Amino acid sequence: MFIEYVYTFVPNKKSMKKISYILSTLFLSVSLIGCYSTKLSQEDMNKFNVKGKEVFYGDKAVAKIGNFEYEYSRGRFQQEVSMVQYSHIYDEMTEKIVKYMASKYPKAKIEVKVIRDDENDQ
Numbered sequence: 001m002f003i004e005y006v007y008t009f010v011p012n013k014k015s016m017k018k019i020s021y022i023l024s025t026l027f028l029s030v031s032l033i034g035c036y037s038t039k040l041s042q043e044d045m046n047k048f049n050v051k052g053k054e055v056f057y058g059d060k061a062v063a064k065i066g067n068f069e070y071e072y073s074r075g076r077f078q079q080e081v082s083m084v085q086y087s088h089i090y091d092e093m094t095e096k097i098v099k100y101m102a103s104k105y106p107k108a109k110i111e112v113k114v115i116r117d118d119e120n121d122q
Contacts, residue, residue, distance in 0.1 A: 040099045048100040055083065055097060062086055063097050063112065071109075079108040090114050 040048075047058050055063040066082040081101055085094055094112055101110045 040096060040103065044096060045100065045103070048096075050104075055100070057093065057096070062093055066113075079105065080111060081105055081108050082111045082113070084113045084115065088115055 049056050050065070053065045054061045055065065063083045063085045066084060067080075069080040069082065071078045071080055083097065083101070085097060087093060094114060097112055098110050102108070
């Protein structure tokens with residue numbers, strides 16, 4: 001004779017809250033990862049160029065290239081490209097500058113300094 005046991009999970013409010021939290025957190029994490037891109041569109045890439053020590057977007061200078069530094073850490077050298085953005089706020093252009101320079105120097109650490117408004121008042 002064969003006896004079969006069937007376990008039925010009947011969720012209570014506490015377990016439903018946990019399940020809901022886990023599922024919403026998972027959904028949000030996957031959504032955010034899928035939305036962020038480290039690459040620029042081809043249209044934006046075509047608008048960028050470097051003339052001398054300045055980065056241009058279209059015909060407007062958006063940043064000045066500063067030092068190229070080489071850092072040694074944990075047995076490895078890391079190139080760093082430092083820039084100063086002409087805009088005084090962190091905005092979409094800041095991210096575009098970083099993505100453009102990262103495409104030009106894929107193994108380098110890209111740093112963009114954004115001069116704050118309060119520093120200009122001094």
